[in-house]
Amino acid sequence: MRTSALVLGLLAGSALGQTVTAADATLASRFELGLPAEVTLVGLTAGARPELLFRPGEPGSRSRIRLAVGLFGGPEQLFLPVSLGYRACFRQGLTVQPLVGVGVELQHRFVADFPPVRSFGAYLEAGVAFAVAPRWTVGALLTTDVMFVGTPGFGFGPRAFVTVQL
């Protein structure tokens, strides 16, 4: 686990033109855990989309690798998206921190009497985080997605989150 996380960090750091050095803080401090609550406004559902953020660069750097798995329920369906992407967090160390992100997403939609509907595509996110305590931020994002493999579609929705740096 530790090895794979380190490899992931090295790959990500290399891909972003940054170098992971032994002088960096501990590996754990590179991770952030987020617990966003979200509503999808196209195909109404609401739920949580826990996310793991990894900082490949130096402390205070902007880049994060993001992995998120959501579980949403709505009047018509159960929605399970899995996302992998990049997030840029600006103005690190200040109270107000704008965020933008992009990535790929695999979506699953379930009802009891119909085969699962699967789609693959891209997402965009933009918002702002507020540093409310050391290592803790809260904030809000707007997200959109466009699915172009499998069942096509377009979606958007608001997300509120709390994030803690490990």
Next chain:
Amino acid sequence: MRRLVLMLALTMPALAGAHTPVKLDPKVPYVVAAPKVSFALYGVFESGSEHFVIKLSFDERFAAPVEVFVPHEQALKEHRPAWAVVGPGLPAPNEEERAALPAPLPAGWGAIVDLDTVSPRPVFYEFVMRRFYWSSGAMNVVFPKGDCELWVFSPRGTKGKFGLGFGVEEGGGYMAALEDWSFYAY
């Protein structure tokens, strides 16, 4: 936000497969100006006793699929609206169908009726609004030349939303859904 939705929707080629959306009022018959166009007409049974009338006119016999669908919500599990194409020259309905019709047939008129009793109930996923629906199952209907009507009614008196899909040709007008987003999307 609305501008963003509009922009992305316009650039999404898959949208070309959508129906033209229209909101129905049970008090006012809806006249279809271009009956060969693929429509999705949406309405709500508020009392369960009302019925919706859609007026069509064809310059030649025309075959098109027709189906009624309702949102795939537990609360609407027993809500199974029915439809009928009624007009001169159509076959006489059987006794069960005639008894279920919401109004007497005018003299000389017949009807093609689907009382939505198929089991298991068909389901489909509508990708533009990302919604699941129960369907009556699409039935191919040969509409007669001249005037006819489509009736949508609730034979069991159930209440709730429904949609009526029919027609085959692309008609545009998809952005109408944005003008009443909550009605079409939820």
